[in-house]
Amino acid sequence: MDAAFGSAFQEYWGLARLGYRLAPALSVGLEAGALGNEEYAAERGGAFLRFNLMATEITVSGGFAGNYIEDDPSGYMSVGIYRRF
Numbered sequence: 001m002d003a004a005f006g007s008a009f010q011e012y013w014g015l016a017r018l019g020y021r022l023a024p025a026l027s028v029g030l031e032a033g034a035l036g037n038e039e040y041a042a043e044r045g046g047a048f049l050r051f052n053l054m055a056t057e058i059t060v061s062g063g064f065a066g067n068y069i070e071d072d073p074s075g076y077m078s079v080g081i082y083r084r085f
Contacts, residue, residue: 011037017048025052031061042067044076055084 003014012035019029027050034043046063062077 009037009039019048019050026050027052031063040067046076057082057084 001014001016003012005012013033014035015031015033017029017031019027021027027048029048030046031048032043032045034041036042042065044063044065046061048059048061050057050059057080059080059082060078061080062075064073065076066073
């Protein structure tokens with residue numbers, strides 16, 4: 001679980017993931033998150049796939065995102081590359 005908050009514009013961001021390790025280098029699971037500020041608020045939910053390659057981790061996720069103000073949901077996709085030092 002990761003979260004952040006900023007006081008200047010009341011911005012926030014949070015993401016929680018729950019996964020299962022299929023193999024030593026491969027995990028799969030579900031994710032849910034919320035983000036916004038004093039004028040905007042949205043949520044998202046989907047799935048992720050994570051690969052661990054020695055000191056590098058690659059996470060691919062996607063699903064549906066919605067805005068509390070607008071009724072039409074849309075899709076999202078993200079790729080994260082993390083490296084341990």
